[in-house]
Amino acid sequence: MEYQYPRGNVFYRKLDRVYPLIHRGEGIYLYDEKGKRYLDGSGGALVVNIGHGHREIFQKIIDQMGQVGYVHGTQFTTQSIEEYGEALGRRLPSGLNKIYFLSGGSESIEAAIKFARQYFFESGEVQRWRVISRWNSYHGNTLGALSLTGRAGARRPYLPLLIPFPHFPPPYCYRCPFEMTYPSCELECAKALEKLIQMEGPETISAVLIEPVGGATIGALVPPEGYLQKLQEICTRYGILFIADEVMSGMGRTGKWFAVEHWNIIPDIMVLGKGMSGGYFPLSAMITKEELVDRLKQRGTGFVHGHTFSHHPVACAVGMAVLRFFEKKRLVEGCAEKGRYLLKRLEELKEFPFVGEVRGKGLMTAIEFVKDQKTKEPFPRKERFTEKVIDRAFENGLVLYPGTGFVNGVNGDMVMVGPPLIIEEHQIDELIELLKKTFLKLS
Structure with missing residues (x-):
């Protein structure tokens, strides 16, 4: 079952968004009622630091x-x-x-x-x-x-x-x-x-x-x-x-x-x-x-x-x-090491012409998108590039956190990558592969 305004009595920030119904969370993953798995690549809004589903x-x-x-x-x-x-x-x-x-x-x-x-x-x-x-x-x-x-x-x-x-x-x-x-x-x-x-x-x-x-x-x-x-x-x-x-x-x-x-x-x-x-x-x-x-x-x-x-x-x-x-x-100590690995892997994404800068510290990272890597020209807001990234990633089972408008109050596109601190190195690799799959659809 999915929800989109005006269905139901509850309304959310995004009135045009179709909201899947999440059934459960486990570790760095979320599962909707249809069984689709999502890698929670942003921990919601960088909230889920210890992961989902811990019974303790x-x-x-x-x-x-x-x-x-x-x-x-x-x-x-x-x-x-x-x-x-x-x-x-x-x-x-x-x-x-x-x-x-x-x-x-x-x-x-x-x-x-x-x-x-x-x-x-x-x-x-x-x-x-x-x-x-x-x-x-x-x-x-x-x-x-x-x-x-x-x-x-x-x-x-x-x-x-x-x-x-x-x-x-x-x-x-x-x-x-x-x-x-x-x-x-x-x-x-x-x-x-x-x-x-x-x-x-x-x-x-x-x-x-x-x-x-x-x-x-x-x-x-x-x-x-x-x-x-x-x-x-x-x-x-x-x-x-x-x-x-x-x-x-x-x-x-x-x-x-x-x-x-x-x-x-x-x-x-x-x-x-x-x-x-x-x-x-x-x-x-x-x-x-x-x-x-x-x-x-x-x-x-x-x-x-x-x-x-x-x-x-x-x-x-x-x-x-x-x-x-x-x-x-020992999540804090582990985050420093995992963060270095994540940033190293994110740098690989600069092979895509619309990736301008990769930045961050620990497991708080972001990818800024540009229309032109050399001039750093941003995409016009009307192209809604961040929204395209978010939607394609979602289709691929990857959750990211969007940001727009930071270049001049209107233009500017980025996504934040901030998975739960319990993420393992092989799961970072999985996250990167999902990002590459997403970016290939936008190339």
């Missing part, structure tokens, strides 16, 4: 529900919440030791920018409220998070509703917005942040929010060496909080527990989601430093923020089970 995770859900399924975050705590906080805390970068559990990445971004604002409000710097982020970023779809997101197409229908937060260009070396080359550019893309701060007024800025490795909008964009260090140095100089959005890149996805660790960066606030629960339950977190939370404690206000399903006991039980699975299977 199901059992933890059942066990916790048998004890208590829900308590409100202003009334009680549970053993599952406190134990997961302790276990996750042991994996966090030094100094990040206070965790606020939520149920989705957008929620955690909202919590982060509100926390930054309240921190300065309680510190007497009431004029600091603005948050700077980057173009070609993705931080979520709630209005605050969308105001920070740098994806033109997602913003366009809602512009009258958005907060006018300032943005600066990403470190997009393949298409440098400054028409320069690294390292002779001397990180002009990082200097752009300081120029923007000075133009907007540093006394009005509460935080700078960035994805350490660019995610859903621009596709596994790895910054050049020295870039993140330069951003943090600028933030420190102006007394601005530095927020790392690790919703997609965190929890082992890049071959470190957190992407900032590749560059020895410790942000003031870090946001997690997606892979925390591996998709088994809605779970995210806003994480910060004790000295920042202490400011709220000293003022006697607490954190003026909350959601019905924050600090959820079942979500935290799932998070704990997933964390233990990570540790038992």
Whole structure:
């Protein structure tokens, strides 16, 4: 059975898409009710870090529900919440030791920018409220998070509703917005942040929010060496909080527990989601430093923020089970090695004339498509090249994650390849063969 709007009472984002009915998931594969197998080459939206169908995770859900399924975050705590906080805390970068559990990445971004604002409000710097982020970023779809997101197409229908937060260009070396080359550019893309701060007024800025490795909008964009260090140095100089959005890149996805660790960066606030629960339950977190939370404690206000399903006991039980699975299977260490192999195999795809750049870190990778490899000219949006790739791959039993519009707000085509971290080398080979089969149909 398949579903397409207007069939049934449920509607989805893609109103013209035919949705197969998935019957079960096992490892890196999904099976629809007709028996067709799909290799989950993107883990949904790079969510399914530990793979599908692990019964030990199901059992933890059942066990916790048998004890208590829900308590409100202003009334009680549970053993599952406190134990997961302790276990996750042991994996966090030094100094990040206070965790606020939520149920989705957008929620955690909202919590982060509100926390930054309240921190300065309680510190007497009431004029600091603005948050700077980057173009070609993705931080979520709630209005605050969308105001920070740098994806033109997602913003366009809602512009009258958005907060006018300032943005600066990403470190997009393949298409440098400054028409320069690294390292002779001397990180002009990082200097752009300081120029923007000075133009907007540093006394009005509460935080700078960035994805350490660019995610859903621009596709596994790895910054050049020295870039993140330069951003943090600028933030420190102006007394601005530095927020790392690790919703997609965190929890082992890049071959470190957190992407900032590749560059020895410790942000003031870090946001997690997606892979925390591996998709088994809605779970995210806003994480910060004790000295920042202490400011709220000293003022006697607490954190003026909350959601019905924050600090959820079942979500935290799932998070704990997933964390233990990570540790038992040594998935983070394995991801680094598997990621190198995946990138090496993806480079082979440059034999196809429409493959422009292959990029990424660990098992967070992307393929950017171009009309002309030499000039890097993008396909016109009307050709819907990414959609063609996604559809042909789907026919071949391969699931990828699409991205468009990152070149000029309209053009730009890419797919993200981010399979579960449990993938084996021979399954990476299978994934590559499915990609080649897909690309041959488009040649």
